[in-house]
Amino acid sequence: MCIDGASQSDKDLWATHNCWWAFVLWQYQAYRMHDSEWNGYGFDDACNVAMPYPKAVNASYLITYGLRDDYALQWHATIDYRHAAEAWETDTHNEIYYAPSEDRSYLAAAETGRFLAQDRTLMGCLLFDLGASTNNPATRSGDYVHEGWHHWQHKHGYNPDHMQGPIGACTTSGSACDWFYWHTVSQFNFGDMWKFTTDGHYFHSPNQAQVEYLCDLAELPSGFVPNSVLILAKSEANQRLSTRFRNGVPYRCGDPRPW
Amino acid sequence: MPSKPPSRRETVAFERVVRIGLSRHTIDDFIRFAGQSRADEREAVRALIADAENEPDIIDGLFERYETAQRSDTGLALLILSIIGELRSRAALDRLIALVWTRAPEAEPAGHGALSEVDVLEMLQSKAAEGIAYLPTTEAERETLRIAAEHPAASVRSAAIAAYLHHAPDHERARARLLEILRRDDASSLDRTSRLVVSDPAEFNAALTRFYDLHPEHVAPEAERPAPPPEPTEPPRRLDG
Numbered sequence: 001m002c003i004d005g006a007s008q009s010d011k012d013l014w015a016t017h018n019c020w021w022a023f024v025l026w027q028y029q030a031y032r033m034h035d036s037e038w039n040g041y042g043f044d045d046a047c048n049v050a051m052p053y054p055k056a057v058n059a060s061y062l063i064t065y066g067l068r069d070d071y072a073l074q075w076h077a078t079i080d081y082r083h084a085a086e087a088w089e090t091d092t093h094n095e096i097y098y099a100p101s102e103d104r105s106y107l108a109a110a111e112t113g114r115f116l117a118q119d120r121t122l123m124g125c126l127l128f129d130l131g132a133s134t135n136n137p138a139t140r141s142g143d144y145v146h147e148g149w150h151h152w153q154h155k156h157g158y159n160p161d162h163m164q165g166p167i168g169a170c171t172t173s174g175s176a177c178d179w180f181y182w183h184t185v186s187q188f189n190f191g192d193m194w195k196f197t198t199d200g201h202y203f204h205s206p207n208q209a210q211v212e213y214l215c216d217l218a219e220l221p222s223g224f225v226p227n228s229v230l231i232l233a234k235s236e237a238n239q240r241l242s243t244r245f246r247n248g249v250p251y252r253c254g255d256p257r258p259w
Numbered sequence: 260m261p262s263k264p265p266s267r268r269e270t271v272a273f274e275r276v277v278r279i280g281l282s283r284h285t286i287d288d289f290i291r292f293a294g295q296s297r298a299d300e301r302e303a304v305r306a307l308i309a310d311a312e313n314e315p316d317i318i319d320g321l322f323e324r325y326e327t328a329q330r331s332d333t334g335l336a337l338l339i340l341s342i343i344g345e346l347r348s349r350a351a352l353d354r355l356i357a358l359v360w361t362r363a364p365e366a367e368p369a370g371h372g373a374l375s376e377v378d379v380l381e382m383l384q385s386k387a388a389e390g391i392a393y394l395p396t397t398e399a400e401r402e403t404l405r406i407a408a409e410h411p412a413a414s415v416r417s418a419a420i421a422a423y424l425h426h427a428p429d430h431e432r433a434r435a436r437l438l439e440i441l442r443r444d445d446a447s448s449l450d451r452t453s454r455l456v457v458s459d460p461a462e463f464n465a466a467l468t469r470f471y472d473l474h475p476e477h478v479a480p481e482a483e484r485p486a487p488p489p490e491p492t493e494p495p496r497r498l499d500g
Contacts, residue, residue, distance in 0.1 A: 007332050007334055007335070008291075008332055008334055008335040008338070009334040009335075011273050012273075012294045012295045014271075015272075015273035015274070018270060018272040018273065019270045019271070019272070021267070024265055024267075025264055025265070028265050034263075035263045035265075038265075043266075044265070044266050045266075045267065045268050046265035046267050047267040047268070047270035048269075050271070053265065072460040073454055073458070073460055073463070104370075105370045105371075106370040106372060106373060107371060107372035107374075108371070108372055109371055124370075126370070126373055130331075131330075131331050131332070133333035133374055133378075133379040134373065136333070136334045139374075143372055158482070158483070159483065162371075169444075171412075172368075172369050172375070173366055173367065173368040173369065174368030174369055174370070175368075175371060176368075176371075179479035179480070182467060182471060182478070182479070184463075184467055184468070185454075185460055185463060185464060186460060186464070196482075198481060198482055199481050199482075200478075200479050200480065200482050203479075219455055220454075221298040222298065223297055223298050224297055224298070225297065225298045226294060226295050226296065226298075227295075227298065227300075228293075228294035228334055228335070228338050229334075230298055231334065231337050231338055232333075232337060235382040235386060236382070238382075238385065238414060238417070238418065239378050239381060239382050239385070239414050241414075241417075242412075242413045242414035242417050243378065243381075243413065243414055246479075247476075247477045247478070247479050248448075248474060248476075248477035249451070249477075250451055250467045250470035250471065251451055251452050251453055251467065252417065252421050252451055252453050253453070254453070255425075255453075255455045256421045256422035256424075256426070257345070257389070257393060257422075257425070257426075258341045258343070258344025258345040258386070258389050259301070259304060259305050259341045259342065259344070259345035
């Protein structure tokens with residue numbers, strides 16, 4: 001099992017909804033998190049943010065309500081990131097489901113093209129362990145988008161693997177590197193993030209989808225989002241921008257002022 | 260459709276912490292308040308931190324909390340470093356410098372999507388570099404330039420470069436100074452932009468376009484053409500159906 005306990009940012013975000021029950025009842029269906037997989041991970045104690053399932057709910061809440069949807073400046077809309085994260089079938093990916101995993105060799109893993117089984121995303125204990133640097137709602141919600149984009153790759157016929165690093169400007173070792181396919185803000189209409197052309201003018205890699213979400217969250221959040229969550233979103237976005245792309249990226253995320 | 264909805268035993272609820280000033284007696288309460296403060300209260304928190312500029316013993320108290328947090332809660336550690344940096348206290352400089360130059364552990368492959376120990380240290384070091392760059396002293400400026408030029412981590416150099424440019428009173432002069440000292444492969448970072456610095460969408464888009472005009476080597480190649488979908492050998496089935 002994972003090590004139970006909530007980070008400060010999980011508690012801060014949780015305090016903004018305090019287990020809004022109608023949302024919990026929507027979330028488990030939208031993310032297809034079933035009792036059969038999540039039993040023992042807080043599915044039967046869904047208002048206890050120390051447990052993995054409520055933490056997954058917390059991250060879903062962030063992705064569902066955390067952006068102000070500034071059409072002029074955001075990379076993409078809430079609906080785009082929701083379609084990547086949520087489990088039901090859309091233009092972004094086929095229907096999937098989420099399951100917890102005790103594996104700590106990955107943050108989460110999109111399993112695509114499974115034989116005689118539905119595709120799914122496994123959420124590893126690194127997303128939930130007390131003391132893990134990634135036990136926070138910003139990372140968890142960003143990872144929803146990242147893994148959702150692997151499912152996008154599968155649906156649209158692309159190889160869902162990362163490149164092995166280090167390579168080019170990607171300084172991370174292992175299967176961690178992607179290309180960054182640049183676009184301007186407003187190049188994609190809200191709701192059109194899933195669309196693509198093969199020349200790279202309209203295209204996203206999983207790390208790119210993740211940092212565009214994290215950066216939208218850090219820079220253009222809804223007013224209620226706690227600053228502890230925003231500081232994490234900015235830091236993680238910039239770390240990934242500097243270390244996960246084979247080519248140079250044209251922007252940094254957030255205000256360089258400390259607070 | 261899933262058959263059984265989640266259930267709750269009891270709701271663990273958290274109350275919002277009331278707004279509180281920062282003093283040596285309120286450090287823990289202020290950290291909790293600052294973490295819970297909302298996005299639209301950022302300026303108000305900055306003002307509260309500025310009010311504490313001359314409070315004694317705050318820096319020591321904040322670094323004590325940082326030392327504990329960096330072992331248990333990265334988000335909390337970043338939050339505390341943000342407060343320390345925003346205080347603009349000369350008393351913090353040596354410890355921020357020591358943190359920035361802490362030697363990273365041997366790089367290990369990051370598991371899929373994970374942040375390695377090195378990533379986490381670099382996130383903390385980047386935040387510390389932003390704090391150094393915000394200090395209005397000659398020594399802090401010299402240290403910011405040293406980080407921008409010599410730090411082994413690209414992410415930390417990038418944070419120092421962006422902060423130095425952001426706070427410089429003369430942007431062009433700062434740019435020229437950086438160009439003299441940066442690694443050659445970091446030069447393109449001088450042309451990076453940010454939506455918080457260039458908040459007009461047309462200007463921001465123009466800055467993105469200019470980056471690639473100046474550095475066409477960073478344009479990604481055409482995405483690999485989709486492979487034909489594999490021939491199904493068995494009809495697809497749903498796990499739950």
